[in-house]
Amino acid sequence: MAPDDFEELARGAPETVTLELIGGKLEVRPVRDGNHGEIVMWLTRQCMQQRPEPGLYSVQEMAIEGRLAGRARPDGVLAPIGPFVGQGEWADPGGVLMTIEVTSCDGGQGHRHAYARAGVPVHLLIDRGSDTLAVYSDPLDGDYRQAPAYAYGAEVMLPAPVAITLHTEQLKNYTG
Template sequence: MTPRTTAQPQMSVEEFEELARRAAEFVRLEFISGKVQVKPVPDGNHAEIVKWLQRQCMQHRPELWLYPEQGLKVEAYRKGRARPDSALAPDDYFAGAGEWADPTGVLMAVEVTSHDSDTNRRDRVEKPDGYAAAGIPVYLLIDREACSVTVCTEPEKGTYRSSTTRPFGAVVELPEPVGFTLETEKLKDYAD
């Protein structure tokens, strides 16, 4: 996954944050690569995958928590704002952080693909670049369309240098600082 260049931002990050504050509850906005994006509302299988992963994290790393939808400040040089489907961080890490938190202590950002026209660009290109630029050590993509799990690591200069993809059902290693293995057979139940 390589970094992408972008045109001038649509607005400043301050203008975006004000827009996001005023958005209706059922609309979730992100500011990625200088553009305002609407994040799709997850369906039932999406929610089940996040729940499954949360259970795995609790079993293997009880001192951490998989926070759903926590806004993160990403893309240091572009001043991006993203809402990963989940962010793995120490318990209480986001206490007092507000809507858009510093990602420094986040160990892993997680996205589960949705069935919309922007998922390829958003989940496979722009968001990983943003998470890498923010220095998040591990990016986990659960790709329902491809029935695969991708683990990206070694963030450097706005991109992940290492990427491994395995099919649903395979054993997937989440390297340090996450440091545990996922048995992904259950994800086959949620492929659609």
């Protein structure tokens, strides 16, 4: 599917789903629930306490380019303040420090390859299906070379350029 066709389809999508174009394929995700929102707020607080200078954008669509053009709606984007000014709905990922994805309760693999192809240095996947966090970093050739996973409750050190330590005990409150 071409990005222009996707954008037209996405404008008319019902409010009960979120559409993305990943790897040239249309993906449909359920809308976010309350626990999902609490996880994003938890992460926002962690980021603001440790590194207030970048912003954690909870709504920022990105044009993921590379071998396959795409459109992604990450659950969060950590970036310096101001990189999306004047870019319109689907922003270029240049300057993004980290993308965040929170899966639904049934888990999911996320979009790490799309973010790696776009050159995003760190991708954080919070998997509610397995109660784990995966920290993808060091993108090369469409994937991340580093991908450690941690159980909820662990202290998780996010690598540069993010350089934040997540205290994840509270995530246990948002399972199921």
